[in-house]
Amino acid sequence: MSAVLPLPDPSPEVGVLLARGHDCRYADDLAAAERWFRQAAAISPATAEAWGALGEVLAETGRPREGVAALARADALDPGQPFRLAGLAGAEAACGEAGAAVATCRRWLALCPGSLPARQTLATQLLSLGMPEAAVAALREVVLLDPDQAASMATLVGLLTDAGEPVAALELAQPTLRRVPDHPGLHLEIGRAWQRLGESARAAAAWCRCLALAKATSPEAEAARSALAATPDPSPDHTPDPTYVRALFDRYAGRFDAELVERLEYRAPQLLLEAMRALPGFAAGGLDILDLGCGTGLAGAVFAPHARTLAGIDLAPRMIDQARRRGIYHRLEAGDLRTVLDRESQRWHLIIAADVFTYLGDLGPVLKAVARSLCRGGRLAATVERAPEEDGVIAMPSRRMRHGAGHLRRAADAAGLLTLSLSPATLRTEAREPVIGLVFVLERP
Numbered sequence: 001m002s003a004v005l006p007l008p009d010p011s012p013e014v015g016v017l018l019a020r021g022h023d024c025r026y027a028d029d030l031a032a033a034e035r036w037f038r039q040a041a042a043i044s045p046a047t048a049e050a051w052g053a054l055g056e057v058l059a060e061t062g063r064p065r066e067g068v069a070a071l072a073r074a075d076a077l078d079p080g081q082p083f084r085l086a087g088l089a090g091a092e093a094a095c096g097e098a099g100a101a102v103a104t105c106r107r108w109l110a111l112c113p114g115s116l117p118a119r120q121t122l123a124t125q126l127l128s129l130g131m132p133e134a135a136v137a138a139l140r141e142v143v144l145l146d147p148d149q150a151a152s153m154a155t156l157v158g159l160l161t162d163a164g165e166p167v168a169a170l171e172l173a174q175p176t177l178r179r180v181p182d183h184p185g186l187h188l189e190i191g192r193a194w195q196r197l198g199e200s201a202r203a204a205a206a207w208c209r210c211l212a213l214a215k216a217t218s219p220e221a222e223a224a225r226s227a228l229a230a231t232p233d234p235s236p237d238h239t240p241d242p243t244y245v246r247a248l249f250d251r252y253a254g255r256f257d258a259e260l261v262e263r264l265e266y267r268a269p270q271l272l273l274e275a276m277r278a279l280p281g282f283a284a285g286g287l288d289i290l291d292l293g294c295g296t297g298l299a300g301a302v303f304a305p306h307a308r309t310l311a312g313i314d315l316a317p318r319m320i321d322q323a324r325r326r327g328i329y330h331r332l333e334a335g336d337l338r339t340v341l342d343r344e345s346q347r348w349h350l351i352i353a354a355d356v357f358t359y360l361g362d363l364g365p366v367l368k369a370v371a372r373s374l375c376r377g378g379r380l381a382a383t384v385e386r387a388p389e390e391d392g393v394i395a396m397p398s399r400r401m402r403h404g405a406g407h408l409r410r411a412a413d414a415a416g417l418l419t420l421s422l423s424p425a426t427l428r429t430e431a432r433e434p435v436i437g438l439v440f441v442l443e444r445p
């Protein structure tokens with residue numbers, strides 16, 4: 001059995017050389033430090049400290065390849081020293097040996113599982129090896145261990161955005177943004193995430209913030225300036241971009257029902273059915289029903305017993321997947337609700353839109369399309385969130401829109417639809433406060 005022997009202390013003579021080298025290094029005289037460390041290594045080639053310190057100085061003075069050789073020698077003499085592995089990984093990274101740097105970082109992490117620099121170096125090197133998914137995993141651990149790591153968060157937001165997950169990126173960045181509000185690189189990447197979602201106003205705001213925080217000549221400022229120059233003006237009525245809505249609900253699909261029904265006491269579907277039942281002439285069965293923005297099918301489920309056929313359309317394919325599982329729809333499609341309305345005229349006995357017009361601005365065009373798509377005597381039952389102004393259409397910070405009763409009546413009149421009922425009701429809660437909406441039924445005469 002072989003025992004692990006401790007390394008002998010350097011001889012007093014070598015100890016003096018090392019001490020002088022360290023003194024010079026701290027005094028920033030790296031050329032002198034190098035001479036002392038070289039001398040120590042020449043006199044005592046088995047002293048790991050001499051090779052290690054020499055390797056660090058070589059790497060610091062722009063000779064990372066020689067630094068790697070010296071640090072690797074120190075590591076071989078005295079393996080398992082985290083600070084030395086840190087130096088070795090840095091030097092390997094600096095001379096483009098990403099594969100070796102990754103291996104060194106993994107050894108470093110095995111010794112120090114909580115090390116942020118080890119994970120950060122690992123992530124950078126994985127990226128240069130063309131392994132963004134593995135880099136994302138390492139960076140996720142960094143920001144989980146310490147949400148204040150704004151530079152790592154910026155890289156992570158950029159990678160997730162490039163991987164088509166800008167909503168996840170924005171969600172993840174929130175705690176860091178609150179705690180470190182002045183990191184220009186993070187605002188730059190936040191802007192790219194919003195841009196990917198088609199939210200040019202929010203993207204532009206993030207880039208302006210980046211410009212305000214960054215040095216004028218920095219790469220971040222340069223990138224923010226060219227991004228701003230290439231960004232179109234945002235939509236004048238602040239209607240959220242469909243790309244954003246789709247990404248939001250795709251991400252939300254798996255937990256939508258539990259969130260809305262159990263936590264937010266969502267009841268728009270039941271309110272629509274009550275509004276329909278309260279009107280004379282409600283045919284309780286045999287209806288061809290179109291569910292606009294059907295989501296996971298919460299409203300479809302309430303109306304299915306009254307349907308001869310039930311069709312649903314939604315922007316978010318993952319919401320459609322959830323709706324399909326209910327087995328109640330005869331037809332489901334992923335797409336903008338306007339496509340089905342434009343395609344199928346005089347078709348539907350009933351069109352429902354539960355909490356969907358909340359994602360549209362001016363309702364004039366959509367109600368005209370609804371009017372064409374309904375058969376004679378056909379009805380639309382829908383909800384909106386109520387705007388404080390009778391005639392108003394306003395955008396909320398949540399990206400949802402609110403509509404006033406006057407706006408609804410005017411848009412219905414312009415579309416040739418009769419307003420059969422229109423009344424306020426609590427649609428759900430938000431931060432434990434009721435969200436007041438309008439429930440309305442329109443009819444094609």
Ligand SMILES: C[S@@+](CC[C@H](N)C(=O)[O-])C[C@H]1O[C@@H](n2cnc3c(N)ncnc32)[C@H](O)[C@@H]1O
Nearest residue numbers: 249293294295298314315316336337354355359
């Ligand atoms: C709050 S959810 C309501 C879902 C469903 N109606 C319900 O009551 O459970 C809103 C849904 O509308 C969809 N949506 C928003 N704008 C849309 C559009 N222009 N075309 C199709 N679907 C849309 C969203 O993808 C989302 O699934």
